[in-house]
Amino acid sequence: MNKYNIDLYFEDNFFELNNQSCPIMEDKWRSWFATWLEITDHDFDENENYEISLIFTNDEEIKQLNSQFRQKNQATDVLSFASVDDEFAPLPMVDTISLGDIIISIETAQKQAQEQNHSLKNELAWLASHGFLHLLGWDHPNDDLLTEMLAEQQKLLDSVGIDKISLDFLKVF
Template sequence: MKQYQTDLYIEDLYFFDRKLESPIKESEWQNWLEKWLSLLELDLDDQKTYEISLILTDDQEIQSLNQQYRDKDQPTDVLSFAALETDFPDTDFLDSITLGDIIISVETAQKQALSQGHSLRVELAWLTSHGFLHLLGWDHPDDDFLKEMLTLQEFLLNSIELQAPSIELFFDS
C-alpha cells in the first residue's frame, strides 16, 4: 500500500470563534486523510504532496456558499469544491497537488449527531470522509451510487476506529 503525504489547511471558524475545543485535533485530521488516501489505492504519485483545505463553519456561512454555488438557499452539512474536476492533468513538474476544499457546518453536524445518536466527532469524520470522496471524484447521482459511496465512507471510518452511522438512515424504509 502506497503512503501519501498531505498538507492539510484547517480554517476553524467555528470552534475558534467560540473559544471551544474541537473534538478532533489537527494531527488527527492529518493522519486520517493520509490513511484514507492510502487505503483507497488510487493511482496517485506517492512522491507528491496532496493539499486539502478543511473549513469548519456555521450554518449562516455554509448557507451563503450553498446559495452562491448551488442555488440552494438553505444550510447544508458539507460542501466540497474539487480543484481537479476531470482526470488528473500532467502534474510531473509539480511537487504538490491541490485536491480542493471541504466545508462543514458544525451547527448542522451537531444537529445530525444528536438526531442519529452519535458523537460530534463521528459526525465530523463522517462528513469529512464524504467531502473527501467528492474531492477524489466520487459522486452519488442516484441511490445505487449513494449506497456505494456511503459504504466506502463506512470503510474509511472503520479504518480510524470510529463507528460509522448506519447507512440505512439515508434511505427510506
C-alpha cells in the first residue's frame, strides 16, 4: 500500500485517436506516481489527496505549448507545469492538491525509444519520471544538477521495475 493517495487525471490524445493501445495503463501510472512521491520524501501530508495530470499528445500540439509557454518554437518530448512551489500552502477547503501537469509527445517518445533502442514503455516511464521531478521543483540548469536529477530519476524508475536507461544520448549535448 502506498503512503500517498494520487488522483490521476489521464488524457490520451494520441493512442486512442490512432487506434493504438497505451503500453502503460492508467492504474499503473497512478501507482507509479504514488510510489515516486513516497520515494522523494518531500514531507507531504499523508492525509491529503494529490493530483497529477498526465496528458499524451502529438508533436504539433506540444510544439504549440512549447512555443506559448517557453518561447521555443519546436516540438519537445515532455513539458511540466508545476502547481506547487516552495511557498505554497494549501487552502483548508481544498480536497485535492494539484502537483501539476505532465505533457508527453508520443511521436517524439517513439522516435527517442527507437534511437535509444529501448521500448516505448521505458521511454514513457523515463519522460514521466523526469516531468514528475520537475513538478516537485527539480531543475537542471547545469551539468552537475542534471547529473543529480538523472540519478534521482533512475531511482524512481528502479522502484517500478523499469530497466536502466542508457544516458549515451547526453553526449550529444
